[in-house]
Amino acid sequence: MRAAVYQSAGVVEVVEVPDASISDPKDALVRVVRSCICGSDLWAYRGIIDRAAGSRLGHEFIGVVEAVGSEVTTVKPGDFVVAPFQWSDNTCPACLDGIQTRCEHGGTFGAPGTDGGQGEAVRVPEADGTLVVVPGGLESTDPHLLPGLLALSDVAATGLHGAVLAGVTEGSTVAVVGDGAVGLLAVLGAVKILKAERVILMSRHDDRAALGRSYGATDVVAERGEEGIARVRDLTDGLGVRHVVEAVGTPESWEMSLGMARVGGTVGAVGVPHTSPQLGIFTPFRQHLTLRFGIAPVRHYLPDLVPRVMDGSYDPGAVFDLTLPLAEAADGYLAMSERRSIKTALAG
Template sequence: MRAAVMHQAGDVRVETVPDPRIVSPTDAIVRSVRACICGSDLHPYRSLPASDPGRPMGHELIGVVEELGAEVTALSVGDLVVVPFAYSDNTCPACRDGFQAACHHGGFYGSNGVGGLQAELARIPQAAGTLVAVPGVDPATADDTLLKSLLTLSDVYLTGYHAAFMGGVTAGSTVAVVGDGAVGLSAVLAARRMGAEQIILMGRHAERTDLGVAWGATDVVPERGDEGVARVLELTGGLGAQVVLEAVGLMPAYVQSYSIARTGGTISRVGVPQYSDAPVGGTSLFRRNLTLTGGVAPVRAYLEDAIQDVLNGEIDPGKVFDRTIGIEDTPAGYAAMDAREALKVMIEF
């Protein structure tokens, strides 16, 4: 089969690799229908040291079950499934607590002998706990809009949703979203679904913030740094936002987040932190009782409900995809996202 492999920063290649096979009776093999490129894939695209044989890429996928291990009884060959970006048994204590991305028996694609999902076929470990079937949808005849929205449930939309969920967004909340990437925009959509009254989107790319406004952002703040802080305070009666959803992962976004948070408010992070230490002392978090929450999204926890929301037409998160390519064009897809020519690139098989 054909699969994307990153050999070093800036060097993604599509290669012919062996088809994956059932290794454990809890595995499934899924034939890809749609995959995509994640903002988090750009971190290694900008920094990965050279390695041989390289890193299998991709962690977002919808596809059709092609083969099932003997212990996977709840799924059927031919099911259209959403593949969460982390696999999990959905039964361990972390899973039962709703944190499936930290499953005691789970893991991530592209490591530990598990391939990436920017590939024609994928082996999914812990398939019974991981995969969720989409009832009544035949990918061969399904509407492209529907498939796009289902694909976002693999990561991007539900990562934005996780930010809002952990941030405790509720009816009437004043929310600020830091970052106008696909996750930030998804966080806007999720916050609006949860009833936020004011949603301030901090971002500078009009073609992106326009989608944010369509999804419910009430204000757009293109300014950054002190000017951005001043603008958010002005928009919130001098108080700041009750909930700040941080969808970037870089230190300036972290500083921006606590600077615009209201006393007693919450910063919920889903941008993968590209730093290990950060301000948490008196002048940043402690004096104002700011709460710092969020983390790697347990997509699996939210998946059944979100599939229904998509099938019912209540959300349309697939609008984050503004470019569609074939698997052979994956390197160009990375380059387009890296250059911000594309918001999010979908791979059609």
């Protein structure tokens, strides 16, 4: 089969790789319908972190089950499924706490020795604890819903998780730091799922700001740093916001997030740090902040989110502004790296 592999910084190629196959009785073999490129895939592409030459890429995909191992009971061949970006048994202590991204039998697609999502098929370990079936199957699913379902595999659930960690509830005022797909989908999750009343999106890209507004952002702040903090305070009677979603993960975005939080406020952090940011604890102390961290347990959210996408009440798919055939994955990486695309989907 064919799959995207990382060759070196800036070089992604779609090449022939060994066919995905079942190797454990808990596995499922899934034929990929759509996959996509993640902001985190760009870290190696841009040379920020190391990645082994020849390693497989991609951890977000939806597809159709082709075969299952002998112990799999909840999915069967022909099922249309959403895969979270990590697999999980859904039965260990962390999973039972709703933190499937710390499953003791879990792992991430695309890690060494596993199939990546950006390929024709994927071996899915712990299939029962990982895959969530889309009712009705692929044939009866409106193709316009595919981007929304694909977004559930990571960014939509991650954005929502950020808003959940930030403590957003009905009527909340929330600020979202980061206008990538995760930040934009934090806006959508805060508004559509958690019923926030006011959402301030930090964005200085017109296209992203416009999408953010369409997702329900009530205010957009283009300024950064101290100026951005001052603008948010101006918008909130000088007090700052009770809920901040940190969806970037850099020292600069952290400084903004901490600076705009109201005394007693909460920062929900889903911007995975790819460097090693250190956080001074004086500001959190002085401001009585709550900081909540975590890589989104997508599997925890899927049973709720899949029906919302299917009934049209929640549409995270608009973050995909470019869709390419798998064979053209390299163009997708370049488009995202050059910020010509918010998020690129790969079809077929």
